[in-house]
Structures are given as structure tokens and as C-alpha cells.
Amino acid sequence: MNENAVKYLILRSTPGFGNISVNRLIRLCGSVDICFDADERDILSRDVKMPETERIGQKKLRAFLAYRDSDSAVNDAKNLIEKATSVGCGIITIEDIAYPKRFRGICDMPTVLFVRGELRINEYERSVGIVGARRCSQEGKEEAIRRAELEVTAASAVVSGMAKGIDSYAHTAAIKNGGYTIAVLGSGPDICYPSEHEKLYGEIIRSGCIVSEYPPGTLPRNYTFPARNRLIAALSDEIVVIDAGAHSGTESTVRAAVKYGRRVESI
Amino acid sequence: MATVVKSMATVGVDGFMVEIEASTIRGQQQMMSIIGLPDQAIKEAGERIQAALVSCGYEMPKDKTIISLAPGDKKKRGSHFDLGMIIALLFQTDQISPKNLGEYAFVGELSLDGRIRPCNGVLSMVTEAAKCGVKAVVVPFANRKEAVTVPGVRICPVKSLPDTIKFLEGRLDLDNQDEDEDEAMRSELLGNQGGRGAKDEESKQLDFSDVKGQDELIEAIVLAAAGGHNVLMLGEPGCGKTMIAQRIPTILPRMTEKEALEVTKIHSIAGLLENGKGLVSYRPFRAPHHNASLNALIGGGSYAQPGEVSLAHNGVLFLDELAEFSKSTLDALRQPMEDKRVTISRVNGTNSYPANFMFVAAMNPCPCGYYPSKRCRCTDYEIIHYRSKISGPILERIDIQKSVAHVDYFELDDEAVSHTSEELRERVEKARRIQQERFKGEADVNCNAQMTTTMIQKYCKIDDESTGLLKKASEEYGYSARVIHKLLRLARTSADLDGAEGVRKEDIIRVLKCRDLDVSSSRMYTIK
Numbered sequence: 134m135n136e137n138a139v140k141y142l143i144l145r146s147t148p149g150f151g152n153i154s155v156n157r158l159i160r161l162c163g164s165v166d167i168c169f170d171a172d173e174r175d176i177l178s179r180d181v182k183m184p185e186t187e188r189i190g191q192k193k194l195r196a197f198l199a200y201r202d203s204d205s206a207v208n209d210a211k212n213l214i215e216k217a218t219s220v221g222c223g224i225i226t227i228e229d230i231a232y233p234k235r236f237r238g239i240c241d242m243p244t245v246l247f248v249r250g251e252l253r254i255n256e257y258e259r260s261v262g263i264v265g266a267r268r269c270s271q272e273g274k275e276e277a278i279r280r281a282e283l284e285v286t287a288a289s290a291v292v293s294g295m296a297k298g299i300d301s302y303a304h305t306a307a308i309k310n311g312g313y314t315i316a317v318l319g320s321g322p323d324i325c326y327p328s329e330h331e332k333l334y335g336e337i338i339r340s341g342c343i344v345s346e347y348p349p350g351t352l353p354r355n356y357t358f359p360a361r362n363r364l365i366a367a368l369s370d371e372i373v374v375i376d377a378g379a380h381s382g383t384e385s386t387v388r389a390a391v392k393y394g395r396r397v398e399s400i
Numbered sequence: 401m402a403t404v405v406k407s408m409a410t411v412g413v414d415g416f417m418v419e420i421e422a423s424t425i426r427g428q429q430q431m432m433s434i435i436g437l438p439d440q441a442i443k444e445a446g447e448r449i450q451a452a453l454v455s456c457g458y459e460m461p462k463d464k465t466i467i468s469l470a471p472g473d474k475k476k477r478g479s480h481f482d483l484g485m486i487i488a489l490l491f492q493t494d495q496i497s498p499k500n501l502g503e504y505a506f507v508g509e510l511s512l513d514g515r516i517r518p519c520n521g522v523l524s525m526v527t528e529a530a531k532c533g534v535k536a537v538v539v540p541f542a543n544r545k546e547a548v549t550v551p552g553v554r555i556c557p558v559k560s561l562p563d564t565i566k567f568l569e570g571r572l573d574l575d576n577q578d579e580d581e582d583e584a585m586r587s588e589l590l591g592n593q594g595g596r597g598a599k600d601e602e603s604k605q606l607d608f609s610d611v612k613g614q615d616e617l618i619e620a621i622v623l624a625a626a627g628g629h630n631v632l633m634l635g636e637p638g639c640g641k642t643m644i645a646q647r648i649p650t651i652l653p654r655m656t657e658k659e660a661l662e663v664t665k666i667h668s669i670a671g672l673l674e675n676g677k678g679l680v681s682y683r684p685f686r687a688p689h690h691n692a693s694l695n696a697l698i699g700g701g702s703y704a705q706p707g708e709v710s711l712a713h714n715g716v717l718f719l720d721e722l723a724e725f726s727k728s729t730l731d732a733l734r735q736p737m738e739d740k741r742v743t744i745s746r747v748n749g750t751n752s753y754p755a756n757f758m759f760v761a762a763m764n765p766c767p768c769g770y771y772p773s774k775r776c777r778c779t780d781y782e783i784i785h786y787r788s789k790i791s792g793p794i795l796e797r798i799d800i801q802k803s804v805a806h807v808d809y810f811e812l813d814d815e816a817v818s819h820t821s822e823e824l825r826e827r828v829e830k831a832r833r834i835q836q837e838r839f840k841g842e843a844d845v846n847c848n849a850q851m852t853t854t855m856i857q858k859y860c861k862i863d864d865e866s867t868g869l870l871k872k873a874s875e876e877y878g879y880s881a882r883v884i885h886k887l888l889r890l891a892r893t894s895a896d897l898d899g900a901e902g903v904r905k906e907d908i909i910r911v912l913k914c915r916d917l918d919v920s921s922s923r924m925y926t927i928k
């Protein structure tokens with residue numbers, strides 16, 4: 134864990150700050166250290182100099198400054214680190230080597246990731262996201278398995294979301310064939326959802342990696358899944374969509390993939 | 401001088417004798433007290449007795465009356481002491497003059513107008529009375545058929561208090577009593593409606609020839625019935641799981657008199673016996689809803705009443721939607737399935753009931769119910785999760801897991817006559833006879849399902865070719881040694897069904913088809 138982890142954790146829990154604001158603030162200051170060292174006038178004046186579309190806004194910045202200097206900020210961050218360590222979660226920041234290279238250059242990627250298992254995505258030249266329907270057909274299941282096996286043979290990492298159906302088959306096939314697989318969750322990395330994937334979850338931690346932008350203990354919510362889907366898209370060089378219907382959750386993965394310039398293949 | 405009249409009580413499935421003592425004390429305020437650890441029903445007997453006395457033209461004693469139920473340290477319950485109490489009271493106050501009162505035991509509840517109402521547990525009480533050397537038992541007329549099944553004791557069925565007194569004084573012959581008019585009418589009515597009164601006739605009508613297109617499953621059921629094996633049926637909704645289960649009692653061997661007595665006793669105590677019916681002649685079929693509590697299934701209540709496992713004694717306990725039963729309820733079944741008996745301990749006593757039943761269960765193959773058809777959209781993980789709701793120890797005790805084939809109504813051939821229950825029962829009885837011969841010297845073992853490991857080695861020798869088959873299956877589906885033993889027991893039954901001396905290759909092939917759940921689960925694409 135990086136010594137700057139506390140700072141990144143403070144940034145991510147600043148009221149009113151999302152991933153985009155955090156990324157803008159770091160760029161504004163040049164580094165995370167300056168965000169914490171610079172005084173109020175300095176930061177506010179830097180923001181004004183930015184082009185209008187890139188600005189964070191005076192009000193939000195003041196909120197950050199207030200939070201930065203409060204006692205609770207550091208305490209909360211330290212408590213979070215303690216909690217993560219106690220449940221076996223690792224914290225990876227944008228400064229770590231393990232931080233996915235594929236995230237760089239995308240403005241809404243999280244600067245802190247919570248992981249269980251080993252995040253080795255950067256070692257893989259190619260990574261493929263296999264996503265699709267939860268209620269899939271028998272053909273869909275076979276296709277997912279076949280595709281995952283193929284990718285493992287081609288030494289690619291298999292990325293998916295550990296949801297029911299296609300996702301679970303992709304992970305299972307990758308593990309059974311000795312491949313590396315990453316599951317991006319819409320909950321904290323310490324929560325296995327859906328619960329029937331308990332054994333799969335354990336096996337992914339052992340031979341692959343569970344990734345989440347949410348801290349341990351976060352329960353899955355309807356809005357966390359589209360956010361999770363965009364991470365799947367960003368982690369993959371190519372997205373394979375199987376059995377997905379229109380207006381399904383997979384659609385958000387595809388939209389994100391197109392936005393990030395990933396190849397999309399639909400079966 | 402106090403009067404002593406005999407009566408009976410029940411504890412568990414057994415009876416014990418109670419002596420009713422009545423005494424009057426002069427010069428005290430008029431009142432009646434009943435002692436000897438009575439329950440509420442017995443305490444209220446005082447009011448019934450007073451009303452019955454008045455309506456039959458007798459007098460309530462003007463003194464203090466004490467009625468004691470001895471032994472005084474045993475808790476007693478039920479309303480069947482009424483008759484004994486009123487007789488004791490009348491005799492004590494010199495209002496009647498019976499002959500040989502000491503030879504009789506009395507059982508029966510009084511109605512306010514002096515009629516005698518039926519009560520529960522009569523069979524157990526009469527059996528115990530005979531054991532205690534009582535010469536005659538006076539029982540309610542409605543319970544007479546149940547009571548006369550006990551040898552060595554005279555049964556005196558009575559309809560009312562005046563009749564009883566006339567009989568005791570030698571002024572009435574009980575043998576020439578008419579069938580109760582309203583009772584006859586009621587049973588006729590129930591018969592027409594196919595209600596509970598017609599239960600026996602109904603089970604007669606159930607026949608395996610009604611089941612179409614399930615020949616393979618019926619074959620497995622015959623195998624189970626022949627060797628006393630437990631069965632799990634897997635099938636989509638509406639494919640006939642319940643229909644088949646209901647018919648299993650019709651192919652089990654007929655009950656021996658001893659078995660019938662045991663069943664009747666339990667049903668009598670639970671109050672499930674039809675009035676005016678004698679021994680239960682058909683094997684019971686019990687199908688508790690999956691909502692059933694642990695106590696309902698195993699037995700319980702403040703008086704440790706028999707539960708479904710005991711009511712299914714010598715019959716079939718059918719659990720539909722097995723996966724919906726709560727885990728603790730199912731796990732509680734383990735002990736009775738093993739010991740063939742349950743012991744229930746409560747504040748008011750510890751009772752032990754027999755529970756030797758054939759366990760038949762049914763469940764859907766997956767949460768939606770339609771696996772493996774196209775309609776099913778359950779994921780493999782969901783299916784495994786669903787199936788794991790049934791704990792290992794219960795599955796361990798089920799030898800046969802058979803899927804029920806999907807039945808297409810329009811393809812059912814009405815002409816093709818399937819097997820009747822009568823034919824199937826003959827095969828089962830034949831196989832059971834072979835087993836009885838085999839296990840003659842063994843205590844606790846009656847059928848192949850109960851064979852111990854040593855016996856399996858002795859009776860289930862197989863040739864190399866069959867061993868190869870077993871080994872192949874074991875490797876494919878990951879069978880444990882325990883499952884292999886199960887298969888060997890089943891194979892023995894299969895050979896017995898055909899009357900074969902040793903276990904043959906075709907027996908092994910037949911039993912390997914009886915593990916559908918294992919086969920289907922092993923095909924799931926999941927991390928195990």
C-alpha cells in the first residue's frame with residue numbers, strides 16, 4: 134500500500150466529489166501532495182485559470198478544503214484502511230504499479246481500488262470482458278464457456294462481473310482452465326453477491342482478483358452496477374456480449390466500452 | 401367405605417390402569433372435588449356428571465363428594481374417566497346395584513343427557529386392561545370395533561348411562577344393540593361425499609394403473625418398496641410426483657395383524673381413527689405440508705403427542721417440495737429414520753413412539769422447476785445452491801433419486817395398460833419373502849436397505865464386469881464408498897425382485913439408473 138493512500142481515501146470521501154472531480158483536482162494541483170499542501174487561495178486561483186468546462190467550482194473546492202483540514206477526514210481514512218486490512222482487502226491507488234494501465238487517460242476512473250486477490254491485469258497484453266444475460270440460454274452458457282476457454286488459451290485475462298448467468302460461466306471456465314480472471318463487483322470486495330457464488334468467489338480470490346471501487350462493507354445497490362459495468366469495459370481491450378437483451382444491464386457496459394474505444398463483439 | 405371402579409389411561413402408545421375411588425363425607429357442605437393430578441378436561445367432568453345424573457333421574461349426593469384417580473402421582477388427562485366416575489358415585493350413594501363391579505373397567509365420556517361419547521386411545525387402554533387381567537371393558541358404542549380387536553377381554557359397548565346401568569344390573573343384553581341410526585346415516589353421507597369416512601375405500605381405489613407414461617419411475621418405486629429403500633423424486637411441476645407417491649402404500653406388502661395393531665394404536669391416540677372403524681387395514685400415507693413445524697413432524701406438544709413420523713409408522717411419509725422444508729425440520733428426521741423410533745420428552749412425560757416408515761420425498765430439479773427443459777433459465781450455480789438446501793445426512797439416507805419424466809398429455813396412450821397395484825404388490829411381496837428368509841437370524845434387519853457392511857460383503861458379491869461398471873460410474877460422478885454400498889444394497893433388491901440367486905450385471909445397470917440427482921448435479925458447470 135502506498136503511503137499516499139490516506140490522501141486518496143480522503144479525496145474519494147470528500148462530500149460532493151466524484152471520480153471526475155477527484156481526477157480534476159489532482160490534475161489542477163499537479164500531484165496529490167500539492168492538493169493537501171497548497172493553501173486555499175492557491176487552489177481557488179488555479180481553478181479559475183482552468184477552462185470553464187474543466188473547472189471544479191469554488192463551492193466544491195471550499196468543501197474539499199474544509200474536509201481536508203478536519204480531524205475526522207484522516208481518522209475516517211485510517212479507519213477504512215484498518216477495516217480493509219482486517220477483511221483481507223488490499224487498497225490500490227493510482228500511484229501503484231498494479232493500478233490498471235488501461236484506466237489511465239480516462240477521466241472518470243477511480244483513483245483508489247479495493248481488491249481481494251492479486252491484481253495482475255498489467256501483466257496481460259490482452260484482456261477480454263465476457264458479459265451477458267443473467268437468465269441466459271443453454272447456448273449462451275456454452276458460448277460463454279467456449280469463449281472463455283479460447284481466451285485463456287490465448288493468454289488473455291478474462292474480466293467479468295460475477296453476476297448470475299454468463300458472467301459466472303465466464304469466470305468458472307477461466308478458472309477451470311487455469312486462466313487469470315478478474316471480477317469487478319458492484320458491492321464492496323468483501324461481499325459475495327449473489328450468495329450462491331460463494332465458492333466461485335473464493336476461487337477467484339485464490340487464483341484471480343476481485344476488484345471494486347467501493348470500500349469493504351458497501352452493499353450492492355441498483356446504481357452501483359452500471360458504475361461497475363464501466364470498470365469492466367475500461368479493464369477490457371475487447372468486450373464480448375452474449376445473450377443480452379435490449380435495455381439490459383449489459384447495455385451500459387457496451388455504451389461505456391464504445392465511449393472508451395474498446396472493441397465490442399456481440400454474439 | 402369408598403367405592404373403587406377401574407378405568408384406564410394412556411401414556412404414549414401404552415395404557416395404564418387407573419382406579420377411580422369415590423367417597424362421600426357427611427356433614428359437610430355439598431361439593432364435588434376430583435383429585436389425582438387431573439387435567440382441565442377431567443376437572444370439568446364434575447359438571448358433566450351432575451348434569452347427566454339429573455337428566456337420567458338420579459340424585460346428586462347432598463354431602464361432600466371426593467373422587468380420586470389412583471395412582472395419585474401420575475398425571476392424567478382426557479374425558480374418558482367420566483363413565484367410571486359416575487358409576488363409582490352412583491354405587492357409593494347406593495343408587496344402583498351392579499353385580500361384579502370389580503370385573504369391569506370403564507372408558508367413556510358423558511354427554512349432558514347421559515349418552516356415552518367416543519374417546520381417543522381406546523385400543524391402547526383395552527390392550528392394557530387385558531394385560532392387567534380385567535375381564536370386561538365397558539367402552540363407548542362408537543369405539544367398539546376398535547376395542548374388539550383385542551383378544552382375551554370381553555367388550556361391552558354402551559350407548560348411554562341408563563343402558564350401562566341396566567347392563568350392570570343384568571337387565572340388558574348388549575349383544576342385540578341396533579346400529580346407531582344417526583351414526584349409520586352419517587357414515588353413509590360421508591361415503592357418498594367421499595369424505596374422510598370413506599378413506600379406506602378411497603385408498604382401495606388408488607391404483608398404479610392410473611399412472612401413465614412413467615414406467616421407468618414405477619420400476620424404481622417397486623425396487624424401493626421391495627427393499628425398504630427411501631426414494632427422492634425429481635420432476636417439474638405437474639408431472640405426477642404426488643400422484644405416484646399416494647399410490648405407494650398400495651404396492652407395499654399387506655400389513656400383518658401386529659403391524660395393523662401398532663398403526664391403529666397410534667392413530668387412536670392421535671384421535672385420527674374414524675368412529676365405528678376397527679383396525680386400520682391400509683398402510684398409512686402421511687403428507688405433511690412443508691410448512692410443518694419440527695414438533696408436528698417428530699411429535700410433541702405439552703403431552704408429547706405422536707407426530708407425522710409416527711402416524712406414518714408402517715406406511716409412507718411423503719414430503720412434497722422437500723427443498724422448502726426448513727433445514728432444522730429435515731435434520732430432525734435423521735434420528736427416527738435411523739432408529740425407527742422417536743422419543744419425545746416434555747414436562748408432562750416422556751413418550752416413545754414407533755416410527756418405521758418408508759421415506760418418500762419429491763422436489764423440483766431447480767428453483768424454477770423446469771430443468772433440464774428449454775424453459776428453465778436457472779443458472780448452474782442457482783441449481784446447485786437450491787439442491788444444497790437438503791443437507792448431506794438426509795441425502796445419504798435416500799437410496800433412490802429418480803427424475804420423473806415429463807409427460808405430454810396428448811401423447812399418452814390410453815390403450816397401453818400399465819401395471820396394476822395388485823401385480824406390483826405381488827412382485828414386492830415375493831422379494832420381501834426372499835429377504836425375510838435371508839435375514840431370519842438377524843435382529844434389527846428385515847430388508848435389504850438395512851444391511852450392514854458385513855452383510856453387503858456376504859450377500860452382494862459381484863463379478864469383475866459389474867465391478868468395472870461401478871468403478872466407471874464412481875469415477876465419473878465421484879461416488880463415495882457409502883454411495884457404492886447403497887448401490888450394492890439396491891442391486892441386491894433388484895436381484896431379489898427377479899428371484900435371482902446372486903447380484904447380476906443387469907442389476908448393477910438397473911441401479912446405476914437410480915442416481916439421477918448425482919448425475920444431473922455432476923453435469924453442473926460450477927466451481928465445487
